[in-house]
Amino acid sequence: MIKIGEFSKLVQVSVPTLRYYDQVGLLKPVEVDTVTGYRYYAASQLPKMHRILALKGLGFSLEQIAAVLSEGLTPEQMRGMLRLRHAQIGQQIAEMQAQLGEVEMRLGYIEREEQIATYDVILKPVEPLLVASVRAILPNHSASGSLFGEVYDAICPHVAKALGPNPGQGGQTMVLWYDTEFKERDVDGAAAFLLRCRVPERGRMRVHELPAATMASTVHHGSYNTIGDAHTAVLVWIEANGYRIVGPDREVYLYNKAPIHLDDPTYVTEIQYPVEKVS
Structure with a gap:
């Protein structure tokens, strides 16, 4: 078994985050010391942790990740989720590009003519x-x-x-x-x-x-x-x-x-x- 601190270093996730994942049922330790409350993990949990991190990196919510881990998804369902996420990211990019354009425009004001700015x-x-x-x-x-x-x-x-x-x-x-x-x-x-x-x-x-x-x-x-x-x-x-x-x-x-x-x-x-x- 691996102590929570060591597991934290292995997966590069903070101890408070691991405790939170335990609290919400996303990744529970294999054993919890009944006296000290200290959490222990197993090497076999590393693939699950890596999948959590991969899905989180794609922008999925913890609720969505929990559903994937507990229910499992067919390839077609996973493609659907990824397509939806692709559309969401595209919308966010469009909104950020609009904001970027506004910032660039105001910078242009300052650079071209202070009065107009x-x-x-x-x-x-x-x-x-x-x-x-x-x-x-x-x-x-x-x-x-x-x-x-x-x-x-x-x-x-x-x-x-x-x-x-x-x-x-x-x-x-x-x-x-x-x-x-x-x-x-x-x-x-x-x-x-x-x-x-x-x-x-x-x-x-x-x-x-x-x-x-x-x-x-x-x-x-x-x-x-x-x-x-x-x-x-x-x-x-x-x-x-x-x-x-x-x-x-x-x-x-x-x-x-x-x-x-x-x-x-x-x-x-x-x-x-x-x-x-x-x-």
């Missing part, structure tokens, strides 16, 4: 939104601010109910960009106000519902002059994570104050891109 991009569901907007071809992106006055003037007769409860604060505003590629000039954009109810259309102002969407989103704390960094961060994330853009992107103005200054560092803007997973 400060943006945290998340996926979020956005419900349908009723808006009043004016859409136009603008000389550049900064010119979108000129459209807000036109939208507000069109809403003005109904502003108390449409933008309440604090219409004096100007209501929730956003810009939508419809171009499918980056353009410096002649950009297709719309200035919009979020509505609490429908109002009559007037002039170029249209009332419509923005559809529900899954958004790749980040928040930009800073001036409108530097908002391009936030757009870049979201676009990099979309490509790196296997998504595609499925509609106009939005700049939702969470905080600003009139008169608008493009270089005001206190502004807070959420950048949203509607996306779907590439199949």
